[in-house]
Every structure is written in C-alpha cells, then in structure tokens.
Amino acid sequence: MLTLFIPSNYEAAVFKRALENGRKVRVGGVVAREGRLCGVPVRLVVCGMGPVHSARRVEAVLAAVASSGALGPVWLAGFGGGLDPGLERYAIVYLAGDAAVASAIGRVPSTLPPRRIETILTSGVVVDTPEKKRAAFRDMGAPIVDMETGPFLALAGKYQCQWAVIRIVSDEVSEEFPADLIASSHDFVRGRDTPLRLAWRLLTHPRDVGRLRKFLAPLPEARRRLLAFVAAAARMSLQIS
Numbered sequence: 001m002l003t004l005f006i007p008s009n010y011e012a013a014v015f016k017r018a019l020e021n022g023r024k025v026r027v028g029g030v031v032a033r034e035g036r037l038c039g040v041p042v043r044l045v046v047c048g049m050g051p052v053h054s055a056r057r058v059e060a061v062l063a064a065v066a067s068s069g070a071l072g073p074v075w076l077a078g079f080g081g082g083l084d085p086g087l088e089r090y091a092i093v094y095l096a097g098d099a100a101v102a103s104a105i106g107r108v109p110s111t112l113p114p115r116r117i118e119t120i121l122t123s124g125v126v127v128d129t130p131e132k133k134r135a136a137f138r139d140m141g142a143p144i145v146d147m148e149t150g151p152f153l154a155l156a157g158k159y160q161c162q163w164a165v166i167r168i169v170s171d172e173v174s175e176e177f178p179a180d181l182i183a184s185s186h187d188f189v190r191g192r193d194t195p196l197r198l199a200w201r202l203l204t205h206p207r208d209v210g211r212l213r214k215f216l217a218p219l220p221e222a223r224r225r226l227l228a229f230v231a232a233a234a235r236m237s238l239q240i241s
Contacts, residue, residue: 001034001041002234003065005058005076007049007148008186009193010219014227015044028064030057040234047076047148051124053191055151062159073101073162073237076152077230079222080120080144080167081127081177083137087169089218092229093117093144097156097163104237105164108229117143120165122150128179137173144169166233168226170219178215181208 006012016022019042022035033044045061047054065071080093087093092114096102105114121142127133136145149165156163171177185198202209 001043001070001072002037002237003043003045003061003072003074004037004230004234005045005047005054005061005074005148005152007047007054007078007146009046011078011223011226012044012046014223015230018227018231019044028060028062030060032061038231038235040231040238042234047152048191049186050147050188050191051122051151053188054148055155058152058155062155062161066159071159071161073164074156074159075164075166075230075234076148077166077226078146078148078168079170079219079226080146081133082143082169082172083121083127083133083140083145084143085134085137085173087115087143087172088112089169089172090222090225091115091169092225093120093167093169095120095149095153095165097161101162101164101237105166105233107236108232110229111225114166114229115143120149120167121145123147126177126179126182128177130174130176133173164233166226166230168222168229170222171215176211176215178208178211181212181215 019033019035022033025032025034047057091112094105094114094116119142121140123145127136127145144167184201187194
C-alpha cells in the first residue's frame with residue numbers, strides 16, 4: 001500500500017473524493033483514509049503544514065506502519081512556491097529515492113513535463129514576496145520552496161522507505177504569496193485551520209478580499225492537476241514494480 005502524505009485539508013480534499021471504497025482509520029493515533037486511487041491501494045494522511053506538525057504526524061504513521069511489517073512506498077505531495085524563474089504555474093517537480101520510482105514518475109504524460117530536481121528548500125516561515133523568492137533562489141539554488149520536505153526526507157531515511165516527493169507550482173516567483181492572510185486562515189503554532197479568524201480579517205480589512213481571490217483563483221486547477229499526476233504516477237509505479 002502506498003502511504004501518501006499531503007500537508008493541508010484543502011490540498012487533500014480532491015484526493016479524499018477520488019478514493020474508491022475509502023474508509024477512515026487511525027494509524028499511530030493519526031486519522032487517515034484507506035482506499036484505492038485509480039486502482040492503487042492508498043493510505044491518505046493529512047500531515048499538517050509546517051516542519052514541526054508534519055514531522056510529528058509523519059513519524060507517528062511511519063512508526064506504526066513499520067511496526068506492523070507492512071511499510072510500502074511513502075510519498076509526499078502538495079503545492080510548492082516557485083523560486084526558479086524558469087518554472088511556470090502548474091509545473092510538476094519531484095524528488096525520488098530510487099531509480100524505479102524516478103522512472104515511473106518521469107514517464108507520466110503531462111501538459112508540462114515533470115522535472116526531476118535535486119533539492120527543495122524547506123522553510124519554517126513563508127517565503128512571501130518576489131524579492132524574498134529571488135533571494136532564496138540566488139542563495140540556496142532550490143527551484144521551489146515548501147514547509148514539509150526536509151523532515152519528511154529525514155524520516156523516510158530513518159525508516160528506510162521507498163520515497164518520493166511530488167510538488168506542483170502554485171505560485172510563481174514573480175507573485176506575492178499573501179502570508180498575512182494565510183496566517184489568518186491557519187494557526188501554525190497549533191496546526192489548525194482558523195476560518196473564523198480569516199472571516200474576521202476580511203470583514204475588517206475588505207481590501208484583502210481581492211488579494212485573497214487573486215491568490216486562490218489558480219488553486220482548484222492546481223490540486224486537480226496534482227491529483228491526476230499523482231494517480232498516474234502511482235499506477236505507473238505499480239506497473240514497474
């Protein structure tokens with residue numbers, strides 16, 4: 001069974017709907033869903049956003065599954081912020097732990113061919129402005145930034161998993177990531193969504209409505225494309241193995 005970690009409930013929603021015969025389970029105290037994604041047995045886990053919360057849930061799940069002796073491939077998938085000016089919105093980038101996984105992912109047909117990369121910048125804070133994005137790319141050389149890959153890779157190594165990381169570019173380097181609005185919608189300290197706090201922010205700062213709409217507009221298409229790509233990669237990986 002493929003264990004698929006996705007950071008946020010928003011990113012995971014389309015995956016949950018796509019699961020065939022999905023059922024809710026607890027793995028290591030973490031709520032997960034098990035079912036089939038286009039015929040592939042999948043355990044779907046919302047690991048949470050940020051390095052701290054994601055690491056706790058990833059390790060709890062991996063420890064529980066490893067103790068049962070049934071630890072299969074482990075993937076992390078979700079949105080990523082573009083740092084490389086050569087990456088356009090909806091581009092797919094990936095890291096892969098072995099040649100078989102890389103071959104499977106690299107052969108998936110896509111409007112924008114997937115790009116295998118060597119590193120992802122994992123940040124504990126949101127890299128929000130074009131200036132910060134360009135500086136991060138200049139200093140670190142990583143094509144994209146996220147908040148979960150670093151601890152995921154460390155834990156995949158600890159539990160000796162066959163692993164992969166798949167990210168879709170949700171915002172380009174020239175675009176603002178509205179960090180203040182995202183901070184209103186999610187409590188990064190507790191790892192919880194806070195929709196009422198966001199609603200109050202928008203009610204008291206009506207000019208932010210346009211900023212939020214602009215940022216959110218491409219995301220439904222991004223997660224739809226991510227779902228299609230991950231499902232195809234999982235099928236391809238099963239065929240190769």
